[in-house]
Amino acid sequence: VAVPVIAAPSRAAPPPRQRRSRLWAALAAPGIFWLCAFFIFPLYVVLCIVFGQIDPVFRTPVPVWNPLQWDPTQFTYVLTHIVGTNGVYGPAILRTFVYVLLASSLCLLIAFPVAYYVARLSGRRKGLLLALLIAPFWISYMMRMFAWVNLLQDDGLFNKVLSLGGLLTPEVNWLTGQPVVVVLGLVYGYVPYMILPLYAFLDRIESSMLEAGRDLGASRASTFWRVTLPLSKPAIYAGLVIVALPMFGDYYTTTLLSGSPKTFMIGNLIDNDIGTAGRGPEGAVFVILLMLLLIVPMLYYMRTLRNQETG
Amino acid sequence: MSDTVIQAREIRAPRLRTRGPLGWWKDPFRKPRILSAITWGYLAWSILPVLVAIALSFNAGRSNTQLQTLGLRWWLNDPDGEGLFQDPELRAAILQTYRLSFLTMLIAVPLGVAFAIGIDRWHGRLAKGASFLMLLTFVMPEIIIGVAMQLVFQHLLKAVHLGTTAQVLGLVTYQISYPVIIVRARLLSIGKEFEEAGMDLGATPRQSIRRVLLPLLYPAIFASFAIVFADTVDDFVTVRYLSGQSSTEPLAIKIYSVARAAPTPAVNAAATFMLITTTIVIALGYAAYKRASRGQAGGDVSALTQL
Numbered sequence: 001v002a003v004p005v006i007a008a009p010s011r012a013a014p015p016p017r018q019r020r021s022r023l024w025a026a027l028a029a030p031g032i033f034w035l036c037a038f039f040i041f042p043l044y045v046v047l048c049i050v051f052g053q054i055d056p057v058f059r060t061p062v063p064v065w066n067p068l069q070w071d072p073t074q075f076t077y078v079l080t081h082i083v084g085t086n087g088v089y090g091p092a093i094l095r096t097f098v099y100v101l102l103a104s105s106l107c108l109l110i111a112f113p114v115a116y117y118v119a120r121l122s123g124r125r126k127g128l129l130l131a132l133l134i135a136p137f138w139i140s141y142m143m144r145m146f147a148w149v150n151l152l153q154d155d156g157l158f159n160k161v162l163s164l165g166g167l168l169t170p171e172v173n174w175l176t177g178q179p180v181v182v183v184l185g186l187v188y189g190y191v192p193y194m195i196l197p198l199y200a201f202l203d204r205i206e207s208s209m210l211e212a213g214r215d216l217g218a219s220r221a222s223t224f225w226r227v228t229l230p231l232s233k234p235a236i237y238a239g240l241v242i243v244a245l246p247m248f249g250d251y252y253t254t255t256l257l258s259g260s261p262k263t264f265m266i267g268n269l270i271d272n273d274i275g276t277a278g279r280g281p282e283g284a285v286f287v288i289l290l291m292l293l294l295i296v297p298m299l300y301y302m303r304t305l306r307n308q309e310t311g
Numbered sequence: 312m313s314d315t316v317i318q319a320r321e322i323r324a325p326r327l328r329t330r331g332p333l334g335w336w337k338d339p340f341r342k343p344r345i346l347s348a349i350t351w352g353y354l355a356w357s358i359l360p361v362l363v364a365i366a367l368s369f370n371a372g373r374s375n376t377q378l379q380t381l382g383l384r385w386w387l388n389d390p391d392g393e394g395l396f397q398d399p400e401l402r403a404a405i406l407q408t409y410r411l412s413f414l415t416m417l418i419a420v421p422l423g424v425a426f427a428i429g430i431d432r433w434h435g436r437l438a439k440g441a442s443f444l445m446l447l448t449f450v451m452p453e454i455i456i457g458v459a460m461q462l463v464f465q466h467l468l469k470a471v472h473l474g475t476t477a478q479v480l481g482l483v484t485y486q487i488s489y490p491v492i493i494v495r496a497r498l499l500s501i502g503k504e505f506e507e508a509g510m511d512l513g514a515t516p517r518q519s520i521r522r523v524l525l526p527l528l529y530p531a532i533f534a535s536f537a538i539v540f541a542d543t544v545d546d547f548v549t550v551r552y553l554s555g556q557s558s559t560e561p562l563a564i565k566i567y568s569v570a571r572a573a574p575t576p577a578v579n580a581a582a583t584f585m586l587i588t589t590t591i592v593i594a595l596g597y598a599a600y601k602r603a604s605r606g607q608a609g610g611d612v613s614a615l616t617q618l
Contacts, residue, residue: 023516031429142570146574
């Protein structure tokens with residue numbers, strides 16, 4: 001009688017732990033396959049096109065699959081045309097940095113006070129305010145930009161308001177290559193993405209921390225500078241990265257609000273190349289450059305996301 | 312009795328002494344007027360332009376910048392047939408937007424939910440790598456993914472024509488991380504106890520997922536549906552690089568291409584129409600979320616605010 005009892009466990013072929021881990025793998029498999037096929041593979045194709053050849057007749061890119069045969073001609077061509085006498089790409093790249101820096105700083109200047117007020121001081125209006133803060137998320141970006149295009153036309157409402165009912169005649173064509181308009185457009189487009197994470201963070205700061213600061217003799221201002229602000233540093237960095245990353249890849253905001261090459265950004269370089277026959281590889285070079293440029297902020301943002309996931 | 316009255320007066324005294332702007336500034340109990348002004352100012356700046364755009368869709372005139380008289384001309388009965396419900400191009404654009412959102416939602420959410428459960432429980436290097444890749448799709452600027460996929464479909468996988476199929480493939484790639492992040496946050500707050508209890512009571516791992524874990528995940532799943540829908544309606548970059556003929560261009564592209572070329576208020580009407588439907592879907596998603604999470608401690612909506 002004792003023998004079959006001992007033999008029983010070995011009949012259930014894989015032990016439960018192993019069998020379960022196979023189930024987990026099976027659940028994750030479709031997603032992993034998808035990422036490999038439609039994320040990793042396309043990125044590899046971009047590399048193969050950047051370091052590949054161009055068909056001499058049809059001017060279409062010919063990807064080279066073997067990394068050992070990669071030809072850096074196109075890559076170095078773009079790199080050598082960024083600065084110096086042939087620096088045709090330099091201005092747009094520099095401009096992107098300036099715009100993104102200005103726009104994300106402005107975002108922070110707006111987002112922090114708003115998030116702070118809603119999280120800590122809004123009292124019973126909090127629900128309403130939160131709903132209004134979330135509203136831009138489901139109003140499409142294009143509609144929000146389109147609304148501004150209408151307002152900023154020469155005969156639009158904005159100039160009407162500026163003229164104070166005919167007293168002044170503002171002779172400004174806002175939509176023809178004004179950097180201010182583009183930067184403010186970027187702020188308008190992306191600031192909601194910064195307010196919500198900041199709000200979520202400030203809302204979680206224990207009030208006991210602030211009370212401890214006050215109890216130990218700090219004034220309200222110095223409690224803010226020495227307790228609240230240092231505590232929210234990670235959230236501020238994360239918020240800056242959240243708005244800066246999409247801004248670096250943005251081209252439609254400047255196209256809609258200015259349309260002039262004077263305000264072109266890296267995204268416009270990519271977009272123009274991709275839309276022009278025979279310049280696909282050059283666009284691919286910019287895609288790779290953009291990725292290299294953003295690798296550090298992307299990794300930083302991923303780290304904050306992972307920290308949130310693990311609590 | 313009289314003692315207490317005297318004490319009360321002494322406490323009040325310092326507040327009464329300082330009046331004027333300086334006193335207001337030093338008053339620790341003052342209302343946060345500056346911050347509230349910034350907040351309401353921001354909200355006005357953020358929402359008024361959209362309200363103006365909505366109002367302009369009811370313009371009876373041709374202008375897209377000035378409201379003349381009110382009317383439903385650009386919704387229903389423009390004499391030249393350019394109203395929203397008359398113009399076949401606008402109708403096609405709206406339909407294409409829905410088609411893409413619906414298909415993306417149907418593919419991305421199940422894929423993402425399965426992936427999230429699998430990755431959350433399955434430990435090992437491969438799982439870590441996959442979760443890294445997933446977050447990478449989330450943080451990467453859309454233009455990179457869009458261009459990369461366009462190059463693939465244009466030069467290699469020519470069987471997938473640029474158009475609806477390519478657009479859905481691209482959108483799913485870009486959207487799949489939302490359900491993953493939302494569901495993982497939810498999994499974290501649920502813990503493993505319910506599932507283990509199910510298995511202690513005799514359920515197989517598969518049954519415990521289907522009958523214990525999945526119902527607990529419903530709130531996160533509904534939230535994912537609503538978010539993926541709203542974000543796909545909003546999508547522009549991926550969809551534009553992967554669009555084929557003009558019939559596969561959703562509304563976002565239509566708005567982009569006519570915005571600087573004398574658009575009629577019909578475009579405002581179309582955008583307003585989309586806004587209304589997205590609001591309805593979000594409201595439905597929220598209601599389903601509320602219903603499904605009845606009696607459970609929340610905690611995953613806060614994850615939404617961090618996306």
